[in-house]
Amino acid sequence: MTTTAPGLTPRTAAGSKARPASRRAPAPAPAPRSLISAQELARPRNRRVYYAVLTLTIVLFVAVFVFPLYWMASSALETPREFAAATPTLLPKSVHLSAYRDAWTQMDIAHFFLNTVYYAAGGWFIQMAVDVCAAYSLSRLRPVLGKFVFGAMLASLMLPAAALLVPLYLTVNDLPILHLNLLNTPWALWLPGAANAFNIYVLRRFFDQIPGDILDAAAIDGASRLQVLLRVVLPLSRPVLAVVSIFSVVGMWKDFLWPLLVLQDPDRQTLSVALHRLSTSTTQVPPTEMIAGLTIAAVPMIVLFLVFQRHILGGLSAGALKG
Amino acid sequence: MATSLAPHRSEVRVSATPDPRQRRRSRLRRRIADNALAYAFLAAGILCFAYFSWYPLVRGITLSFQQDNLITDPEWVGLTNYHHLFADPLFWTAWRNTAEFTGIALVLGYAVPLVIAVLLNELRHFKGFFRIAVYLPVMLPPIVCVMLWQYFYDPGQGLFNTLLRGAHLPTSQWVQSPHMAMISLVLVSTWANMGGATLMYLAALQSIPGDLYEAAELDGAGLWARLRHVTLPQMRFVMLVLLLLQIISTMQVFIEPFQLTGFTNPSTITVMTLIYRYAFAVNNDFGLAAAMSVLLFAVLAVFAACYLRLTRDSSDQG
Numbered sequence: 339m340t341t342t343a344p345g346l347t348p349r350t351a352a353g354s355k356a357r358p359a360s361r362r363a364p365a366p367a368p369a370p371r372s373l374i375s376a377q378e379l380a381r382p383r384n385r386r387v388y389y390a391v392l393t394l395t396i397v398l399f400v401a402v403f404v405f406p407l408y409w410m411a412s413s414a415l416e417t418p419r420e421f422a423a424a425t426p427t428l429l430p431k432s433v434h435l436s437a438y439r440d441a442w443t444q445m446d447i448a449h450f451f452l453n454t455v456y457y458a459a460g461g462w463f464i465q466m467a468v469d470v471c472a473a474y475s476l477s478r479l480r481p482v483l484g485k486f487v488f489g490a491m492l493a494s495l496m497l498p499a500a501a502l503l504v505p506l507y508l509t510v511n512d513l514p515i516l517h518l519n520l521l522n523t524p525w526a527l528w529l530p531g532a533a534n535a536f537n538i539y540v541l542r543r544f545f546d547q548i549p550g551d552i553l554d555a556a557a558i559d560g561a562s563r564l565q566v567l568l569r570v571v572l573p574l575s576r577p578v579l580a581v582v583s584i585f586s587v588v589g590m591w592k593d594f595l596w597p598l599l600v601l602q603d604p605d606r607q608t609l610s611v612a613l614h615r616l617s618t619s620t621t622q623v624p625p626t627e628m629i630a631g632l633t634i635a636a637v638p639m640i641v642l643f644l645v646f647q648r649h650i651l652g653g654l655s656a657g658a659l660k661g
Numbered sequence: 662m663a664t665s666l667a668p669h670r671s672e673v674r675v676s677a678t679p680d681p682r683q684r685r686r687s688r689l690r691r692r693i694a695d696n697a698l699a700y701a702f703l704a705a706g707i708l709c710f711a712y713f714s715w716y717p718l719v720r721g722i723t724l725s726f727q728q729d730n731l732i733t734d735p736e737w738v739g740l741t742n743y744h745h746l747f748a749d750p751l752f753w754t755a756w757r758n759t760a761e762f763t764g765i766a767l768v769l770g771y772a773v774p775l776v777i778a779v780l781l782n783e784l785r786h787f788k789g790f791f792r793i794a795v796y797l798p799v800m801l802p803p804i805v806c807v808m809l810w811q812y813f814y815d816p817g818q819g820l821f822n823t824l825l826r827g828a829h830l831p832t833s834q835w836v837q838s839p840h841m842a843m844i845s846l847v848l849v850s851t852w853a854n855m856g857g858a859t860l861m862y863l864a865a866l867q868s869i870p871g872d873l874y875e876a877a878e879l880d881g882a883g884l885w886a887r888l889r890h891v892t893l894p895q896m897r898f899v900m901l902v903l904l905l906l907q908i909i910s911t912m913q914v915f916i917e918p919f920q921l922t923g924f925t926n927p928s929t930i931t932v933m934t935l936i937y938r939y940a941f942a943v944n945n946d947f948g949l950a951a952a953m954s955v956l957l958f959a960v961l962a963v964f965a966a967c968y969l970r971l972t973r974d975s976s977d978q979g
Contacts, residue, residue, distance in 0.1 A: 371871035372782050373887055392784055403794040410809055426823055472706030479699035494714040496965045500913040500933055501958035504940050504950045505721035506713060530713040563698055592802045594916055610804040614920060617808060632805045639800040651792055651860060
């Protein structure tokens with residue numbers, strides 16, 4: 339798995355020259371052929387089979403992956419009575435936005451939505467600040483024992499989140515030495531989130547490939563290390579910063595178990611945790627309102643995905659198998 | 662180490678000093694200053710890892726030998742927590758259920774992403790649509806996926822039973838049936854998580870050199886022979902990696918049983934929901950939960966070690 343997504347190598351004019359010889363250039367365009375060759379496919383009988391398979395796959399994908407989301411968004415447009423009817427309707431008979439409105443105001447989804455936005459934005463900022471600085475130091479300043487520190491950080495990737503849950507909860511409940519209780523504060527999400535070895539690994543790899551000449555030139559011009567980081571390294575790293583940022587925001591939006599434990603005060607909960615709590619609470623919420631809540635929780639991720647699909651799909655195939 | 666640092670402006674000035682002893686001293690001072698600066702950049706990261714990764718690992722192990730309920734002071738109790746675990750029938754049920762979930766997830770879910778990836782790699786149209794569609798559920802918050810399926814599984818008006826009734830097929834109680842409960846959990850989990858594996862297989866398929874297929878074709882290999890003797894051998898590494906990753910992640914299953922069947926239901930209680938129950942739901946027995954976590958960690962460590970071995974070997978070759 340030595341292929342590298344286009345976004346994950348620095349694109350500088352000098353880059354191709356200064357890159358270590360062992361690194362292969364980015365893989366060229368898609369493989370010339372796959373299992374079935376173009377000639378084979380061109381035969382009339384095979385073409386018919388191909389189009390049949392293609393149609394079947396499209397139908398299957400729409401039914402399995404797209405329809406559930408359509409069902410979710412459209413069910414919330416129905417009246418509770420239409421939703422409960424024995425014969426479901428594919429298209430709502432008449433469009434009612436009331437479920438969305440009630441979910442947003444009466445179920446207070448607005449509040450939990452803003453909570454989640456706040457946690458994700460703050461968590462993103464802290465994660466970036468901590469991890470970029472750490473990766474820059476490990477890649478460019480190379481302190482004594484830096485390799486050891488990096489190894490200890492990477493080792494945490496091998497720790498299953500499940501195994502740390504209980505001791506981490508007790509740590510956040512009473513930070514050693516400082517004796518702070520972070521429960522029910524955003525810091526309980528933000529600080530553990532910053533200990534992200536994957537981010538540091540990806541950023542460090544990228545920083546390693548930035549040609550040293552550029553950084554030396556900046557240093558000779560009198561830029562401090564911090565200025566080099568802010569004015570030279572970060573602008574060159576926009577593609578990798580985009581990938582890391584997207585994955586960090588998505589990760590925080592999707593997180594469930596950890597926020598469930600550390601934010602038990604209903605006022606401070608994230609959207610995911612609040613949806614779970616409302617679904618199990620004794621006060622009956624109309625199903626259409628609940629489904630409207632689910633849709634509202636899903637929409638930001640779908641929008642993010644459609645906007646940044648190339649970053650997300652590319653970053654996935656590049657980072658995932660590197661271990 | 663210091664030689665790898667970029668020349669800094671002041672260093673250029675230093676090298677102009679004639680006295681060698683003074684030069685050595687100032688070089689040492691420079692090295693210390695450089696390291697101090699480097700550690701200043703690194704400090705926040707080290708603190709975060711120390712507090713939220715390295716320390717909890719140690720604390721988790723010591724905690725498993727303690728009694729701790731956050732009210733009274735923690736107390737050393739030796740192996741008592743482990744004895745209690747082994748005596749608790751739920752402990753064995755949870756492990757059996759987790760193994761069952763992992764097993765069913767392998768049977769139902771492991772081959773699906775591979776088959777879909779091979780299929781998608783041959784389709785010349787709507788490539789973007791297929792990739793986006795299969796990855797869509799992965800983007801959704803897991804609680805949304807699970808609650809959505811909760812509506813589908815509803816025995817009365819749920820989508821699945823409505824469809825089955827429409828086709829005059831027998832309906833099911835889904836998560837409420839002892840036989841179907843686990844399978845229902847696996848179905849949600851597979852739907853929600855298979856996108857990542859599918860895209861990784863696709864990336865691996867695209868890196869198979871076309872020459873191999875051409876050579877096989879010249880030797881008279883048909884479609885199945887090429888699939889068996891070219892595609893699958895070339896994918897072996899990725900398949901093994903994803904097998905291990907799937908086992909590691911499905912053994913930590915939590916949200917599906919937590920939301921769909923509740924963490925008290927013995928027919929679907931898993932290791933993670935039992936840990937949650939011990940620590941947060943019943944009597945805040947953190948020691949007992951930590952002992953359970955240590956055991957889970959030990960089991961997962963075996964798979965993690967295989968994974969590490971596998972990926973390291975391959976990066977040596979590559």
